[in-house]
Amino acid sequence: MPFYRQEAEAVLLFLTRRTLDGEVALELTAETFAQAWRGWERVRVDSSEEMRAWLFTIARRQLSHYFRRGQAQRAAVRRLGIRTPSVHEDDLAAIEDAAGLGEVRHGLAIELAHLSDEQREAVQLRVVEEMPYEEVARRLGVSEPAARARVSRALRALQSSLASASVADGGLS
């Protein structure tokens, strides 16, 4: 799968920078490539640039869905029977390091002040303190889906500031 080998890392890092979460980004990456495979026959592209643009359009839609609904869309992954691999802790650290999340997280500290108290706490726990969602939910006294939804909405609110963060995106912001 040369196309996957060529683009998978770029997609994963693109999504990691925007979700600030390597595990969520891997879920979105899996759905992106599953949808790309299903739609492959229907899209006419002449160049690798067009193909890449199409792929990232799918990735952006996954982001949009995630920010809107608080969870990754898994329609194509489910229908194809793909098991999204789990991420080893070391691998997760490497992904988030490659995505430059340390720098983004630093910038976030300033932007967090603009969020509501409940959103700030959710982002603080999940993104800054890197707690698993189960623990975030326990700390907030809400269900895990509710915690995920709160974090994703807070991140959507931060989206504009993230877009202006000085993180290279390979020209695909």
Next chain:
Amino acid sequence: MSHRFRALEDLEAELTRVIAARAHGDAGRPGLAQRLTRARRGSRLWLAIPGIALLLVTTTIALAATGVILNGAAVSPSGSQSPVAGAGLPLPGQSRLLALRVPDPSGGPPWGMRVVHTTRGLVCVQIGRVQDGQLGELGIDGAYHDDGRFHPVGPGVLPTYAGGASEGGVTSERGSCVLANGDVTGNGEAWGSAVAAEFGGVDENAAFALEGHPGTVAHPGSPGPQAHPGPAVHRRDITYGILGPHAVSVTYREGGALRTQQVVPGVGAYLIVQLASSNSVPEGHGEAPGTDTPGEGPGTTGVLTSISYEHDGKICENGYNARTGGKVKIQHPCPAPNPYPADLRVTPPGSFVRRPTVALEVSHHAVTAAVFSFSAPFAVTSAAEGYSLWSKPCRGGREGGGVAVLDRNVAKGATVHLTLQDPFSPRCTGRSISVEVLYQSSGPDAKRSYGRTPGELLIGTATVRLPRGDRAARPPRPARR
């Protein structure tokens, strides 16, 4: 070349495995008329009576060639149906076979669509072949003993609906159902209910009834389903939906060209039937990307490229470039669908809080189920309301956990029983589980608890301990890779 991250290598291996397992195709099979004839010829009954067989085979050839097929037995609803459970029953006078007719690439009865309103507040959309004003399925490719007949599917044969106030609705083998009044965003009120679904790589016989084996059905009296996924040339990619009263047209890809179909006025129905693409595999039903929210544009991987709506007296459009997948510059883009309202009313904890009682079902010291009972603080009068129960998983969400959903109406104050199967997982080290009971609602009067997703009201919690001497019944699930 290897990936820098192990997770991407694992994902590549998984994608390769799935694609290799599903990739297959075929060509050069006979046309529909011949297959209907062969199906009939293959029926053991007719083989036993050669004279009748010859007569009927000849008749079938003539009828199939003219597009008319003998009727077979009508499809019956599976299981017991109730006006207050599952999808409910069709409301009298509210089932409509739309005038929409779409020819099949191989001929035969055209495809059509039926819209059914049910007693539980659902709008269900069903598709199939149409003959004599009836929706139905064809007895070929393993369906109906290959009898070569047309089997009507009456409006009482509804899609399965497991229950719960699922705002996204459900698509199953008999079609798609959504809540008639839309979701908590108010999109339903603003734009009308929307269904967007597809059947990928299914057989042209329209007998989608057996999940996992598209194009086949379980015959009465047969030992089990017959798996005939069928060759690619006889499979179809079908995209359909209803987009609400504001929709005007849809544009879609067919071969290398773009085509536009005017939707059925009033409901915004569209139906596209195409030969399955070469990489389309039998995968059955599912949601179509993108258009599950009224007013939203299509996804980038489906067959649709744009949707036109009439909004405030003007035509607006949502879509993307079919060539590149990129967004197109639209002169009059439609307004975005409503997001969840941030100020959706929060219901503070009050008299509705319940403490459910729990009874464990134990067999040979293995706990097989936990039954939670509580009095309903709110009535459930349609599929837009419901109760559900969630147990928290362990090991980072990968093990344990379970859901039970009420699939029927209940009166306020009535006792609700929700059964959680295999409540304890042997892969979880803890000897107790935490359970939340939620009341879910949708539409303009949706309720929510503080910090909850709109529509979710927490009405009770419970902790269930594994009794000393008993164990979890659930067999270990394979760990995620």
